[in-house]
Amino acid sequence: MQFSAAYDVFLEILHRINQRLRQALKRDTVNWRMLNTCPACFYKLDDEPALDFEWLVSIDGNNSLKRWDSSIYGTTARSDSRTARSDYWIHADAVDKFENEVKSRQTDLRNDDDWEDEPTDPDHPGAFTCVNRWRNAGPDSRKKMFAVFQESGIFIASCRHRFVLLACDMIRSGELAKYLIAIIDKLLTVYGKNGGCAYDIGCAFSKTLANSTLGPRAHDLGFRMMVGAFHGHAHNRRCQLDWHPMYISGTGHTEGEGCEHIFSASNELARSTRHANRFHRHQAIEEHFAFWDADKYAALSNYLWTHYREALKSVRLLTAELETIKAELRLSDNDFPGFFDQERIYLDGLKQPAPRDRLSIRYVEVLDELAERRAEWDLARESGNNALNGVHIGSLEQMHDALKQARIRVNSSYAKLQHAEGLVAHCETLLSVDERWLIGGDEYKRFKEEATLGKYRTALDELEHLVVMRLFELSKLSLSGTGYKLRQQISKALQRRSDTIRNAINRYNIQAASLIPPRQTIAWKDIAEYSFLGEFDLLRDSRTDIQDKDWARPAHREATTKYFKLCRACEEIIRLNIEIRRLRTAIHDETIDTSAVIDELLVANPLLAAELKRQWRSRAAINAVHTYRLDQIERLFGFSGISGIGTRLANPAFSRPVNTNGASSAQAENPDSSASEFHDIEALDREEHEVVTEDMADFLYSIND
Template sequence: MARYNELWLQPRVPEPAQNPFPDPKPRTRPSEADVFVCVDACFTQKRHKSQPDAPKTHPDTHFIPDELSAQMEEYVERVRGDQTSKRAKKATCEEVEDEDDHYAHPNLHVSEANLDVCEESFTAADERRTKSNTQQFDITAIMGLLCRHDRVLWLLNMRSTGEKQFGALLLVEELFQHLPEDMQVGLLYDIVCQLARSALKWGFLERYFPRLAFAVAVFHAFGHVWPCQLVFHPRYREGFGFTNGEGCERFWHSISHLIAHLRISGSHHRLYVLDAQIKHADETSLFKLAEWNHRRSLHSKAKRVEAEDELEDCDYAVSWLRKQWKAQVASQTKPVARMTQKSASEKAIASVLAQRQVVSVLKEKKAEIEANLLDAADRSNTDDTLLLASDLKKARAALGKAQTELKRKEGALGVDGRNKLNNKTQAKFLELRVSALALKKRLRDLLRAHKFEREALERNSRRQQGSDRNLRDHTLNAIKLRRPKIVKLNRQYNETCDKIAAEIKSKRAPRRAIPPPKIDPKILFQLDIADTVWQDIGLEDPEEEEKEVPPWLGDESVRKGIRAMLVVDRANEEDRILEKERRSLRIWFAEEWSILELAIQHADSQAAAYFLHRRRRRLLALCTTWRKYLPDAEYANEIAWGPSDGEVARYMAQRATAARGRDDFEAFMGEPEKEAEEEEEDEVDFGWLDTLNTEEVDSDSDHSDVED
């Protein structure tokens, strides 16, 4: 276990007006990450509370100590302070519609509203929702960090009722403790948008943030809203190739047969069994790394060929498609206009109108007090007169203060604002028109996102197997949960259109004003190019009319071309990543072989020499397996395998021949053969048994032929 730099344990209070994250240093290498890891939790790996068992620790344990986990949890809670409880009381998206939407952070191009929707879509994102009963279970889940080759790096026992972020933060911290300072990391997580928001807001992983690239695991990607997918989906962002982050799910499935046994086992026994299972899986997967790389290369090649054919069919230049893609991302990731969001001038006018109402009420109150004062004077009631005189003095002071505030607000309007304000017959119409326009823009953005995420889910579902149906159902339900909100917005927009039409009919609107057309709820989700939702007739001034529908939205061939272009980009990235991995495999094996040869020459005992000999045979087996899938011509001149061709040939011949006689260790050590007499005493030749068995089989077959 690496020795921790305890900077992350110190409380941090960043200055609110200063960005605490320095810009990353420029890199001369490609933009792809050097390593790719995935974080995920499995809530089926629980353990009942039981009596402690005898200590037993695996020599190559993958589990982070519980003491370190408790320290990270305390650190995260201390940094967040009371904000966690305040956020738990935050209203839902429907209850905060009057708030202006905005980006969560300048370095995170996803708005707060979309992040809140993603948080509600995933049970794992809600730390207040119970997944396990802590009264019954001592360990409620396992959270793991795996590389993109499905190999386990670290595991963490969870004892909370939900998937809290400190677990993911601790695993990432552990990873960076073992990496060089210039290595880039691609991190995939099912709720990575929430992790990135917390890291930017509270300063978690601050030292490593310039070296981190976030992406959502494909297994959970389609449960996110569309703007979040545009930013975090590995198919839409640069540097990830075809990395999907599904290794965690495969690992949980591989240890699913241990659930019943480990749920009632002791704590130390449970960890030892899991470590032993992981050790066996690592040994098996090591021999399959080259085959995995070859298989991914074939997959990338097939994807590229298919995408290049689509690019040729769409007949658009790649540079133009790239501009359209940038325009699409910029349009669909901007903060969505709220229902009641108004321009600055409209807000100022509304404030003046409200202040006029205040002045009017104060004038009526002052007139009422004056009338009561005259009546008290006529009745010669001294007590009432004195009391009313005091009230009248206060009312006049309040009225004077309100009138001063009104003059200040009217003076801040400007010429255009005062012209609109003075036309009292149009005030209600203008307010309704602004509200209808904000409603329509928000409805349009939500419909766009809904259409694109539906298309992405449908394309993915065609390639899904039967085991992925639960995932598809989950993501489809997450998308359906957003439909009632769109329907509600459509109903409110149509009601506002009716009110605008009533204002025009009552002649309380400007001349030549026309009512905006309503949107038919029956065709709301079809989104044809000529639908009413794209037209702002009657809602904006002529100079503010929206331009025609952009090609990335209205032209299906352009959208297909953009998708094909992105696939080609990911295929190119994947080829570079795989080429780098093949080189790393060759370099690793060459170093292992050279170090092993040096260790064999300096072995100081027969036992150590035998152990190194067995290690050498294992590396020979690994070499013969890898050479089938790693082309020798690619690095033959710069990176030699290590074993000679003769050694590899002899080992392959021994593997193809039945093992007989003594182990080849003595021949390897160069010891002389023993005398024949000594061999006869200790050694029995079983070759005649093979001959006898063969003769018996042949005789049986002959008899069977005769009988037939």
């Protein structure tokens, strides 16, 4: 208690000193933090080339930082009138402006959250919902929040360098959409035009946003939703073509998964926030975020350095590979966007059988079941009649047992037969069938084929579901904050899961082989490649033989993927060139400004001057490392940016018009193939990335035989 009070006082003192320093440095203007926290994203210069996305963020929610409602213990909370000190938080009032934005839907009791599902158009199975998949396989944050928590978690927004931009409490309400809309509202106000935002179910949420009162403004500002690069693989194929960053022009190598990393680190706070009062919970979270952001600033030049080398390497490799492939398959760069469009048209055209046909398929299935049950019943009666054969005549007890067994078997098979009869009769009423279809008859045969396909698709669905679950578990495993123990647990769960997947693969392969003509079978190595998930939607349709089509040929699909990857790598270099110069200029300006303020303060307020000098020492040290790194990048063979510093754009209300292609989907420009002759860059020393890759590789090795 005493410690807590002392800590509060300590932070209050720091807060007041920093407030004075902010004033002296003229950093107390509206939204200063948001506009300056990440120089790579927001320190715009006046002569930069235009980017498709002027800002790229990701948003996500998490409920580990919840706080107990003290009324649960039957006590009244001590009132604490202090409020959060930082401007990370979006106020509850700002959130409630967007209450009841989500149009009322039919209540579905299974819905734990309130996403407007994508419309389930029976004619377009390709549009089937990603939301349900998230509910079933997604992280716990998508599951129900408990009413015992006063604040049930937080939503945050972060930039692609993982700085925390905004946070927002989820307050004991099932309605999640309003928090996201409030965050986007603030982002649009501060950052303006041509923004991009990744969210786990950005595909579905974009419809919610469009229907909200913020919709028209978001549209006018050219704001665009997308899904994260890793989790995007769990979305259905048709959805990926519109929402996966790999297919969205201008995203570069932005993953859109930053929030997960922030959460995996902030989960450690959970124990302290759970029983804290509102003020202390906010205090703990904002202290954590402030440290996190300082860390991210210190790591910024390293981010630029590793991403630059990574992008150069990708461009070099992919250009070489694509040149070979294009020559071999006689393709040109124009073919790839064409394949992409054809696939989209194909997926849009997929139709499920009409409702009456679906019922007929079901009818054929129950007819088969009826025949099976009848055979069983015949067999049961037959063996009942012969129950006493082989039983010693003298033994009444044995005779009694044998008759009892036979009676049970006859009764149970009769009950099953009656049940099947009931189902058949029910279908016949619905279909108005007067005369029962004959097994092997014309009508029966017509739908029997579809029924077999149905079994095949069920096996496929089951397999797909398991692979999606595995993807989510793998993604948790790859987070740097995941502790050793949890990692072990997940590994074990994955081991079990992989056994289940093996069984599901076997079941699927049996069904695939029984089709005429047989479908392609699946091997474990296919599943290990998680981008294979996109192929499930193609496998699901077995009526048209898509293998004839140009875009569907595996070699063409692989080449198309490489082409889009190359486009993104080239964009990444363009973006990094801009970010590198921004950071250099920000450091230059900051050095001049801070020195001037220190000089002024030495006269006006020597104590404050001493404190600023002290703080500046560590910042200047970090900046020195940045400058060294930036020099290193500029010396890279293949560096294509402008060296040196620029001039900050005076008015962040950007001069460029709004993107007109905002809400539409991906299109790709021709990648710059002149970038092909790069020297071999030494092995990448990308710490975090490498650890993740190693973990994945270890894990895959351990379960792969």
